Amino acid sequence: MLKLFESEIQDIDLLKDDELAVDIKNLSIKLNGKKVLKDISMRIPRHMTTAMIGQSGCGKTTLLNSLNRMNELNQHYSFSGEVWIEGRNVYSKKENVARLRTKVGMVFQRPNPFPMSIYENVCFGLKIQGMSERRKLDDAVEKALRNAALWTEVKDRLFDSALTLSGGQQQRLMIARALALEPEILLLDEPTSALDPLTTLHIEELINDLKKRCTIIIVTHNMQQAARVSDYAAFLHQGELIEYSDSDSLFTMPAKKQTEDYITGRYG
């Protein structure tokens, strides 16, 4: 039993290329003239949950945003390096950014539902992709809401405003909204930082379920949460990747002194 469990979580360096969801190569990013990420290389395995931890301002969110090119919304932005997702360099000139973002979904720190009905929120992305057949949309909405564990709560009020939902429900709606597009990768940017502990637990369970469907990359400040939900974990400090390994080793016997200090709460 133990052997089986160990074989599931491989060592990072032993991963083969076809087991990777994301391959980041020498990525450096400057925002407003300040170097935020310095020469990051990371191999993120498919259908696993990878956590990014580190102090505020260490570049976790920037790294996450660089995977679906959300950084480009910032005007003063420059980068170098490559990000390979499913065999394509997403920073190549030919890449269709809008299409990339449907494949790499994202959930933000604060729930940001559109001021429309719950139903409209979930099918927003699908409609943009050109799906207009009512029955297909209905099915997709139901499936997405079920996968986000929200269906039973909202199935009778699908056409109420999404703004009438509670904070936890809104955040799950955000996950459903992203899942509706059936992304290969789901980026979660501190998804529970604005939620209470019980709702947080809900979302964490949801993350464990979602692993079967897509690769999850989560940024979190909460060390316990990172240890609970992640298979792999990366520790960033001032724009540099200090340590990256499977969560068990990172949280129980970190290789670097800095990581140990951060995990045990000596700074940060």
Add this chain to the structure above:
Amino acid sequence: MAKTKLNHQQLHAFSSITSGFAAALLLITLIALVIFISIRGSAYFWPMTIYQVDFTDTFKKQTSTYQISAWDKEELLANLNSRVQSQFVNQQTEAPYFRINISQDVFQVILKDGKVKLGKLVSLNSPNGVSNNFKDFEAVQENVKLLLSSLETIQFEQMAPLHERLSQYDKNQVAEDAPARLRVLDAFFLAQEKSNDLQIELEKYFILFEDAQKHQFRIDIRDIEAVYQPNEMEIFAELEYMLERIVQFLGDSPKQAATSGGVFPALFGTVMMVLIMAVLVAPLGIMAAIYLHEYAPETAFTSFIRISVSNMAGVPSVVYGVFGLGFFVYVVGGTIDSLFYTDSLPSPTFGAPGLFWAALTMALLTLPVVIVSTEEGLRRVPGGLRAGAYALGATKWETVTKTVVPIASPGMITGLILAIARAAGEVAPLILVGAVKFAPSLPVDGEFPFLHLERQFMHLGVFIYDGAFHNQTNTQGSAMMFASCLLLLIIVFVLNLFAIVVRNKLRNRYTR
């Protein structure tokens, strides 16, 4: 020892009292304005009492009698005294003497051309006989209305087409004695005969009237708009009179040099101008604001544009008028004329002030209002919403049209309605670019192309400006100006109220 400096608490009390006082003063001023305009304006619709004024000229030792309508006896007396004293000021004589009484059995006859006759009814004459009872008047007037409508039918549906056919024959040089031409001519004369008979018949309906000097004269019933007995009116009759006058005010043209009648052409012109302006300014302003806020990078150039927009809002409106006249009318309009209307030159078509140039000038004038409030609306859209749309694979255009614009729509609508209210009340630039004190025809009629953008038009603000100058001495005329002010005030208030309601409705829809 007394402290010279105020302590913190005193300062607080002082500031709250002064600011409260300022706010109260503002409110009182506003309410006073509205009440003043409402009272003076609604007086126009209220029936005036008819007074018999006996004027004794102590210099010439003569007494003469007049009938004058007025709302208030004291005001009438003051008015009369001031008028007469100015004549007698250099003559060392006794001041003239007035005696004012309410007239009995007196009628107020309002003619169709806006004139008002006061006096006693001597007799009501119709082919059926002579009557002294005014109660028969309505039945007689009904008869006259029927005759008039049949006359109109003959003139417009029989004579006019025949006349047109005849002039066509003239054009085609059909011989004078061609049988077709003679047939048409016969029909025409037949119709003319019928119409003459009707005219003669109509002249048999008239009333004999006697004024205060005991002069008798006749008034054709076909010329009469309405007859009232204001001194004998009960409250319901007064209300009915008021309602009739309001309907006339809104639906009729100004008469007797804008001292009676209605303001319909001015109201219509205002609405037309404002609508065309809205059509011009809405897309331009909203697109400019969307570009500035969503697309333009933050450079020195965009901040220069922003500063220019704010400065545009501060440019005196008459400067816009001069610009509109100099550029739109003379340059653009003149060019259009020389390219497309060469037939009618040298008389200008678009090269003269007109409805379209006025609307365009006002669109320019209200552009800053629309841009600023649209940008305000766009600024209210949370940044997270844009990021959310992008993260779901929306392009910039989809993000703007599907999430940003709907949420910013309250701001856009508010800006548009504020612009409309501004344009409805503006005067100075309009005088220069197309609003006139009297326009012979409306900018919309049954003649192709139905909407005549090159025509001059009437505008409520210009109407008030013009009338207020010329009617200072005329009680009835100045009352009409106040009534027009009241109407303008109501229009602007209603528009603002509408803006608030729409904004709140949309805001509720898009934020919880």
